[in-house]
Amino acid sequence: MSHDANLDAASAGRGRRAALDWLFHSPLALPLVGLIVVSVLMGFASDNFFTIDNLLNVLRQVSVVGILAVGMTFVILTGGIDLSVGAVMALAGTMAAGVMVNMGLPGGVGLLAALLVGLGLGLFNGFMVAWGKMPSIIVTLATMGIARGLGLIYSGGYPISGLPGWVSWFGVGRIGIIPVPVIIMLVIYAVAWVVLQRTPFGRHVYAIGGNETAARLSGVRTRSVKLAVFAISGVTAALASIVLTGRLMSGQPNAGVGFELDAIAAVVLGGTAIAGGRGLILGTLIGAVLLGILNNGLNLVGINPYMQDVIKGLIILLAIYIGREWR
Secondary structure, eight states, X not given: OOHHHHHHHHHHHHHHHHHHHHHHHOTTHHHHHHHHHHHHHHHHHOTTTTSHHHHHHHHHHHHHHHHHHHHHHHHHHTTOOOTTHHHHHHHHHHHHHHHXXXXXXXXXXXXXXHHHHHHHHHHHHHHHHHTSOOOHHHHHHHHHHHHHHHHHHHHTTSOEEOOOGGGXXXXXXXXXXXXXXXXXXXXXXXXXXXXXXXXXXXXXXXXXXXXXXXXXXXTOOHHHHHHHHHHHHHHHHHHHHHHHHHHHXXXXXXXXXXXXXXXXXHHXXXXXXXXXXXXXXXXXXXXXXHHHHHHHHHHHTTOOHHHHHHHHHHHHHHHHHHHHHHO
């Protein structure tokens, strides 16, 4: 064998080893494999699955949960959990609609009100966890009830409709063929990726999830970081509410029931360790899309909605188990 042939063989061998190393060690490996496998299976099950319209519809449908999952990723990376995001989203959307319709204020003020509601409740959660030293699961469970109740009290239990027509752009608008909710979701993921991968704050988030005591002893302001991640979760819930309100053209106090579980599922399916410290925001995006494809595919093949919940639950359990064994 010639010298050049030996070099080519060695290069090919290194390439295969690098690919295998990535497959066995990258947090994105399992989510990507899962996404490909599920997509192929759904493609075989339904001829309509791989059409452009259906794939864009999947992305549009997944946008709300995908945005919620961004904030959830920050929280879970620190070892916490946020069960309040669905209720916070509902309250933020209801308040935005109320400001625009009941108070007659400009739409921009309504959208700002939604963001302030999300930020305020996120800061409340973060303060109770960081300074109150309460478990995040208990704090956010309480906030879920508070936010849901406040939304129902404010609206009287009824949707608030009559929004300005332009609000629908956030939920059903398009730029070219790309749905606006998808663009909003991707922009939020891009910002989150920069924050987590390119800033000291992002490194501190991972450090707290990996070992909070060591992070504190090394100078990380752990309480401030925890406050910030819950604030981020509240803001992303508010951003999701703007998209959902635009889609429904009303403030729905009962919206978002169970969305917190879908957001957690997207984070877990994306390879983020539920105990914190390990995971990538791009994995969460893959997990959200995987969840959306699963929902869409099961609907296309006519699976009973109740059975769909069983299937999704089993897949999430399998993902957690495989992820634990893989690592």
